[in-house]
Amino acid sequence: MNTFKGLRSQQFSETELISLIISGQKRLFEYIMRGYNQRLYRIGMSILHRDIDVEDMMQNTYLKAYEHLNEFEQKSLLGTWLTRIMINECLLQKKRSQHFDTESAESYLESKSDLQTPEKILINKELGQQLENAIRKLPEQYRLVFVLREIENLSVKETGKALNIGVSNVKASLSRAKIMLRKDLIGYLGENIFKLHRSRCDKVVNHVINKLDISA
Structure with a gap:
């Protein structure tokens, strides 16, 4: 507890x-x-x-x-x-x-400019940003399972409860997420992510x- x-x-x-x-x-x-x-x-x-x-x-x-x-x-x-x-x-x-429907150029430019603030520059080192970008490319369910299990260290059971999915679904989604991420990036996951x-x-x-x- x-x-x-x-x-x-x-x-x-x-x-x-x-x-x-x-x-x-x-x-x-x-x-x-x-x-x-x-x-x-x-x-x-x-x-x-x-x-x-x-x-x-x-x-x-x-x-x-x-x-x-x-x-x-x-x-x-x-x-x-x-x-x-x-x-x-x-x-x-x-x-x-x-x-x-207008989350195109305007929103994209806004989000990109936000990433260039002094706060972001200090916090997100180049590798950390690359990792965040790789995680963002995952399908939503895989992304959520990956963040909860690998970054927040929730158990399989608690992850399933949080997402309202079964244990087997959690395990399968995590496995697919890892496959979709480049292996050389996974080892660097840690406190710099989000x-x-x-x-x-x-x-x-x-x-x-x-x-x-x-x-x-």
Whole structure:
């Protein structure tokens, strides 16, 4: 079970942290956000590919999770629950965006220029960018399975729950994803892939805190 550190030198299990938040210590929700920001960002980038869209969906995910935290039945891990909310939010956003046929030159140029910001230059080294591009080319299901299993290190069972697919499907999708990726790239996968910069992490957390008015 995940534990959250840094709060008065104590460690809290997910169950304890959720109980504290529900009982009125709302500000502790920040620890949940900071604990799962990187995972949700990677999932979002696997579906939507644009930082600004992913940030919006992360915020939506946390707002929905906070609103329904007292309804969370701990039959699965908190991370799995958040992952499923994030995936649903991203797929809905993707569906909405497909109503517009103009994600061609304009959106392409915008996304390319975003990759050239100083933040991106510092974070994404040449190899990291090549790896991200290779992962983006995978079909969506293979891409999501690969990110959850190989980068986020979720178990086969938790990956299946998050994506609503069977264990055998998870294994087959991961195998196909690996085949489709060049072998010499796989060994370099790590923290540079869809890396969430501290400033973006703070931005999402602060936005949600302000929305929920739990800063005190």
